[in-house]
Amino acid sequence: MDRLRGFRDIFPEEAEPRKKIFTVSERISERFDFSKIEFPSIEFLELYRLKSGEELVGQTFSFTDKGGREVALTPEATPSIVRMITSRKDLQMPSKWYSFQRYWRYEEPQSGRQREFYQYNADIFGLNSKEADAEVIGLACTILDEVGLDGKYSMKINSRELMESILTSAGLTDLERGYSVIDKLKKSGTEQTERELRKIGMSEEGARKLLSLIENEYDPDNFPFNSFTDYGKDPDILNRLVETGKLVKKYTRSSVVIDLSIVRGLTYYTGVVFEAYDLSGTFRSILGGGRYDRLASLMSQMDIPAIGFGMGDVILELLLKQNGDLVSEASEKSISICYADSALYDYSLSVANRFRQLGYRTSISLSGKSLSSQLRSASKWGFRYAGIIGEIELESASVTVKNMKTGQQKAIEIDSLENLQDKI
Amino acid sequence: MDRLRGFRDIFPEEAEPRKKIFTVSERISERFDFSKIEFPSIEFLELYRLKSGEELVGQTFSFTDKGGREVALTPEATPSIVRMITSRKDLQMPSKWYSFQRYWRYEEPQSGRQREFYQYNADIFGLNSKEADAEVIGLACTILDEVGLDGKYSMKINSRELMESILTSAGLTDLERGYSVIDKLKKSGTEQTERELRKIGMSEEGARKLLSLIENEYDPDNFPFNSFTDYGKDPDILNRLVETGKLVKKYTRSSVVIDLSIVRGLTYYTGVVFEAYDLSGTFRSILGGGRYDRLASLMSQMDIPAIGFGMGDVILELLLKQNGDLVSEASEKSISICYADSALYDYSLSVANRFRQLGYRTSISLSGKSLSSQLRSASKWGFRYAGIIGEIELESASVTVKNMKTGQQKAIEIDSLENLQDKI
Numbered sequence: 001m002d003r004l005r006g007f008r009d010i011f012p013e014e015a016e017p018r019k020k021i022f023t024v025s026e027r028i029s030e031r032f033d034f035s036k037i038e039f040p041s042i043e044f045l046e047l048y049r050l051k052s053g054e055e056l057v058g059q060t061f062s063f064t065d066k067g068g069r070e071v072a073l074t075p076e077a078t079p080s081i082v083r084m085i086t087s088r089k090d091l092q093m094p095s096k097w098y099s100f101q102r103y104w105r106y107e108e109p110q111s112g113r114q115r116e117f118y119q120y121n122a123d124i125f126g127l128n129s130k131e132a133d134a135e136v137i138g139l140a141c142t143i144l145d146e147v148g149l150d151g152k153y154s155m156k157i158n159s160r161e162l163m164e165s166i167l168t169s170a171g172l173t174d175l176e177r178g179y180s181v182i183d184k185l186k187k188s189g190t191e192q193t194e195r196e197l198r199k200i201g202m203s204e205e206g207a208r209k210l211l212s213l214i215e216n217e218y219d220p221d222n223f224p225f226n227s228f229t230d231y232g233k234d235p236d237i238l239n240r241l242v243e244t245g246k247l248v249k250k251y252t253r254s255s256v257v258i259d260l261s262i263v264r265g266l267t268y269y270t271g272v273v274f275e276a277y278d279l280s281g282t283f284r285s286i287l288g289g290g291r292y293d294r295l296a297s298l299m300s301q302m303d304i305p306a307i308g309f310g311m312g313d314v315i316l317e318l319l320l321k322q323n324g325d326l327v328s329e330a331s332e333k334s335i336s337i338c339y340a341d342s343a344l345y346d347y348s349l350s351v352a353n354r355f356r357q358l359g360y361r362t363s364i365s366l367s368g369k370s371l372s373s374q375l376r377s378a379s380k381w382g383f384r385y386a387g388i389i390g391e392i393e394l395e396s397a398s399v400t401v402k403n404m405k406t407g408q409q410k411a412i413e414i415d416s417l418e419n420l421q422d423k424i
Numbered sequence: 425m426d427r428l429r430g431f432r433d434i435f436p437e438e439a440e441p442r443k444k445i446f447t448v449s450e451r452i453s454e455r456f457d458f459s460k461i462e463f464p465s466i467e468f469l470e471l472y473r474l475k476s477g478e479e480l481v482g483q484t485f486s487f488t489d490k491g492g493r494e495v496a497l498t499p500e501a502t503p504s505i506v507r508m509i510t511s512r513k514d515l516q517m518p519s520k521w522y523s524f525q526r527y528w529r530y531e532e533p534q535s536g537r538q539r540e541f542y543q544y545n546a547d548i549f550g551l552n553s554k555e556a557d558a559e560v561i562g563l564a565c566t567i568l569d570e571v572g573l574d575g576k577y578s579m580k581i582n583s584r585e586l587m588e589s590i591l592t593s594a595g596l597t598d599l600e601r602g603y604s605v606i607d608k609l610k611k612s613g614t615e616q617t618e619r620e621l622r623k624i625g626m627s628e629e630g631a632r633k634l635l636s637l638i639e640n641e642y643d644p645d646n647f648p649f650n651s652f653t654d655y656g657k658d659p660d661i662l663n664r665l666v667e668t669g670k671l672v673k674k675y676t677r678s679s680v681v682i683d684l685s686i687v688r689g690l691t692y693y694t695g696v697v698f699e700a701y702d703l704s705g706t707f708r709s710i711l712g713g714g715r716y717d718r719l720a721s722l723m724s725q726m727d728i729p730a731i732g733f734g735m736g737d738v739i740l741e742l743l744l745k746q747n748g749d750l751v752s753e754a755s756e757k758s759i760s761i762c763y764a765d766s767a768l769y770d771y772s773l774s775v776a777n778r779f780r781q782l783g784y785r786t787s788i789s790l791s792g793k794s795l796s797s798q799l800r801s802a803s804k805w806g807f808r809y810a811g812i813i814g815e816i817e818l819e820s821a822s823v824t825v826k827n828m829k830t831g832q833q834k835a836i837e838i839d840s841l842e843n844l845q846d847k848i
Contacts, residue, residue: 001507003463004464004467004495008462009511011461015461030785033785033786035439036436040427041526041540044426047425061489063487063489064487102465106489129791138777247770345555356452356455362456364555366556
């Protein structure tokens with residue numbers, strides 16, 4: 001009996017280190033005062049028709065349920081989250097929410113792309129301010145920094161409003177097609193992009209000038225405002241982006257740049273957009289998001305500004321593996337209880353449960369193997385300590401603790417097992 | 425746009441306290457040296473036909489995917505886990521695995537039953553011993569104890585082997601129907617059960633004698649072996665159950681009893697079976713499991729003894745709510761940074777990020793509200809501290825920390841923010 005193509009079984013050797021992605025995301029979200037939410041993994045298919053367009057709808061796992069409803073396995077978080085935020089009038093604004101769930105897409109599986117994946121999402125609803133923009137992007141940076149990618153990625157930010165202003169000034173009327181061409185710049189290269197820009201109606205000079213702007217990355221603290229004097233009638237739009245970039249730099253020592261080639265495919269963004277890339281250049285973007293102030297009003301009568309991002313587990317896991325940051329380490333607080341005879345099992349179990357209460361990862365043989373075989377297992381599985389129990393230990397209510405690193409051992413009474421690391 | 429019937433949106437006020445169920449289960453699993461695994465949420469429908477019988481198959485969310493495959497959203501964990509354990513020959517035995525995923529069943533929604541739910545599962549593969557039985561049941565008890573149900577539930581254990589022996593001795597040939605009648609004892613009552621036992625071929629005396637055994641609960645430490653002399657030719661079977669019960673009592677101070685009316689519906693159990701019930705009697709069982717030594721060989725050529733259990737989130741959450749154990753408390757490590765003027769935002773943000781590094785849940789206004797409004801929010805949302813920042817604090821590189829419980833406040837330099845609770 002096989003599993004389905006594009007789906008993964010995750011065995012202990014891979015699941016244990018993956019927990020770092022889950023726990024760091026949750027911990028950092030809480031420090032940023034974001035609250036957890038959960039939502040269904042099945043929604044009416046209609047929810048995605050409203051927002052995502054036919055491309056994403058074609059990629060959903062959709063089906064007709066036993067009650068005759070057209071439903072879909074969630075392919076992304078935003079429609080469900082916006083459905084939730086618009087379903088109650090009593091929610092305090094701003095609301096700062098995060099979630100960590102599974103999603104499904106019926107796409108061709110390839111490296112870095114599975115048909116089933118986890119995604120972390122975080123959003124701020126009810127605020128349109130550069131401080132809110134920077135907090136969401138800063139949260140993304142802090143998660144990457146803490147998960148072990150400090151200094152190994154670049155957070156690239158841009159503004160949809162700014163791009164609209166620049167493309168319009170440059171004589172482009174079909175903005176969607178413009179975004180689509182710019183989105184492919186890094187794949188297609190300068191010359192191909194120039195040809196494409198000409199095709200959709202730009203002059204040679206206009207296309208070259210646009211390319212000279214979007215091919216560079218800019219440090220928000222040294223932004224070349226002079227190069228942009230021809231574009232954008234509203235200086236506030238450019239200032240907002242640069243100020244946001246400056247604020248984001250206060251959250252991280254990793255690279256934060258303004259990159260006008262980052263436009264993101266989805267059409268509902270209205271302000272800042274951002275993506276994080278690993279500096280090695282091996283992978284697609286690690287995460288991405290942006291401001292989407294008009295989506296709530298599309299789905300309801302409510303007007304709720306919003307900014308958020310999503311980060312999948314697949315690319316992040318590959319990247320952390322490449323960096324060697326996902327190696328599971330033997331915990332300092334781990335012990336294997338080894339007993340000389342099965343008559344000692346009852347006492348040994350009470351010692352094991354005492355260590356469990358103290359927070360130790362604690363193993364005890366359940367099959368009556370020999371003491372030497374138990375000790376070999378303790379060493380093989382990387383336990384920090386072995387707790388050896390014979391007649392003497394039973395009679396003296398103690399356990400002989402062996403430090404598996406140093407080889408030292410010492411009898412310790414079971415009432416004195418706290419702070420083992422200071423004793424042996 | 426609505427959500428589907430039988431599915432839940434979980435807003436922060438419910439999601440935050442639910443995290444206790446998730447984190448305690450994971451923490452205790454690790455202390456018991458169980459390793460996490462993950463498996464797909466979609467499997468070939470065939471996987472359930474093999475094991476679960478048509479009843480469960482009828483309750484699955486099954487559909488034909490875009491590649492024409494008959495697939496199902498996982499309705500339970502065991503088939504996937506057994507598929508995994510039999511898919512690799514190189515796995516070390518015993519393997520101790522746990523998982524925490526979503527499951528789906530197309531059943532009529534009611535209190536305590538959703539169409540989508542989380543379930544925690546833990547299993548030991550590769551061992552058939554009373555020590556392994558007791559470790560799995562002891563793990564279940566420890567999770568319930570730590571989640572806040574210490575002393576509020578009863579762990580009821582039984583043995584399928586023992587029941588087979590008793591029912592056969594009492595002249596029953598159709599064991600399946602016997603289990604099914606006994607399973608309903610608590611719902612149907614003694615008289616109805618006696619009638620049903622007569623119907624499936626037992627004598628009046630046989631049915632009464634059987635009922636006198638299964639209506640009582642027995643303390644494993646005071647088991648009435650004399651009452652059982654007529655039944656079971658193999659005393660080892662009864663001893664194994666009683667010894668297992670005695671070992672389980674070493675894991676918990678909560679109630680552990682032998683209850684012969686616990687047989688569990690699924691037909692694949694081969695040894696010990698168990699269920700936990702809340703002592704208030706309000707709910708269905710909180711968790712249940714048992715030994716299933718023949719399932720691996722049904723699904724493959726491999727012979728792998730196994731014992732495990734599953735615990736859903738829905739009943740547990742209702743029970744914890746009833747006990748008042750799921751109230752979210754204001755963390756001692758929480759602070760709201762409040763600034764007098766938006767010109768102070770940059771400095772205030774660096775102070776906020778310093779508190780985040782120290783592990784504080786830290787909020788900072790993103791919308792330039794007045795200082796008094798920020799302080800009111802800090803109080804309303806239950807922050808333990810407010811960090812007040814004005815010109816003086818900026819100039820002296822400090823923050824005035826207000827203890828929201830005592831009302832005391834004190835200026836503290838930003839290089840000395842560690843161990844705040846000892847200072848204010």
